[in-house]
Amino acid sequence: MSLSITQDARERIIHDAIQTFPDECCGFLYGTETGDDRLILEVQAVGNSKDGDKRRRFEIKALDYLRAERYAEANNLLLLGVYHSHPDHPSVPSEHDRIAAQPYFSYVIVSILAGKYNTLQSWRLNDASQFEEETISRSQFSN
Amino acid sequence: MATVIIPTPLRKFTGQKTKLEAEGSSVKEAIEDLALNFPDLKKHLIDDNGRLRTFVNIFVGDDDIRDLQNESTTLKDGSVISIIPAIAGGSH
Numbered sequence: 001m002s003l004s005i006t007q008d009a010r011e012r013i014i015h016d017a018i019q020t021f022p023d024e025c026c027g028f029l030y031g032t033e034t035g036d037d038r039l040i041l042e043v044q045a046v047g048n049s050k051d052g053d054k055r056r057r058f059e060i061k062a063l064d065y066l067r068a069e070r071y072a073e074a075n076n077l078l079l080l081g082v083y084h085s086h087p088d089h090p091s092v093p094s095e096h097d098r099i100a101a102q103p104y105f106s107y108v109i110v111s112i113l114a115g116k117y118n119t120l121q122s123w124r125l126n127d128a129s130q131f132e133e134e135t136i137s138r139s140q141f142s143n
Numbered sequence: 144m145a146t147v148i149i150p151t152p153l154r155k156f157t158g159q160k161t162k163l164e165a166e167g168s169s170v171k172e173a174i175e176d177l178a179l180n181f182p183d184l185k186k187h188l189i190d191d192n193g194r195l196r197t198f199v200n201i202f203v204g205d206d207d208i209r210d211l212q213n214e215s216t217t218l219k220d221g222s223v224i225s226i227i228p229a230i231a232g233g234s235h
Binding site for chain 1: 148150151152153154155161187202205207225227228229230231232233234235
């Protein structure tokens with residue numbers, strides 16, 4: 001279970017997380033899949049639609065999700081997951097993340113401390129609905 | 144007959160099918176028909192009380208059924224239902 005990510009996609013996620021700090025950012029991950037191994041080729045930032053404390057919560061509008069599925073289909077990509085940031089917290093999923101998580105999706109979490117990039121990790125639910133970390137490697141197809 | 148679009152995370156419960164046909168004159172009937180044919184999908188759509196799960200949104204065309212008649216929203220032949228998982232989380 002591994003996740004490769006292009007340099008460009010990785011930088012976009014980190015950039016979004018820093019720009020959105022101290023709020024949580026969020027967006028979609030698109031790419032390809034071979035067996036259990038995934039390659040993220042493209043990311044798309046979307047607005048955090050959470051009513052309330054965006055510093056510790058994120059939510060993506062249903063219509064944005066619908067558009068993301070349509071975008072993946074139109075561009076012959078797979079919608080492989082979502083990313084979000086944890087401002088001033090580690091890039092480890094919270095219980096709140098776990099309860100709301102969907103099966104199959106990769107959850108990339110980026111930790112931002114005091115406005116600066118800290119760490120980036122990816123997680124996927126196993127069949128017992130617990131998160132397992134995915135090994136992240138930078139893509140050989142980096143652009 | 145309505146077409147149901149299955150979101151990526153739930154395709155492992157439909158044999159990787161992205162679109163399915165469902166019988167029913169309302170959203171409720173169509174989802175029940177789907178759950179009957181794909182039992183593994185059922186627990187992701189319907190709770191123990193037979194209601195749609197909180198973490199699931201249903202659209203007919205581009206409209207959220209909460210803005211229509213919820214589960215009673217009527218379907219026409221060729222209606223397109225999208226199952227949309229709620230995406231949310233947070234640091235602590």
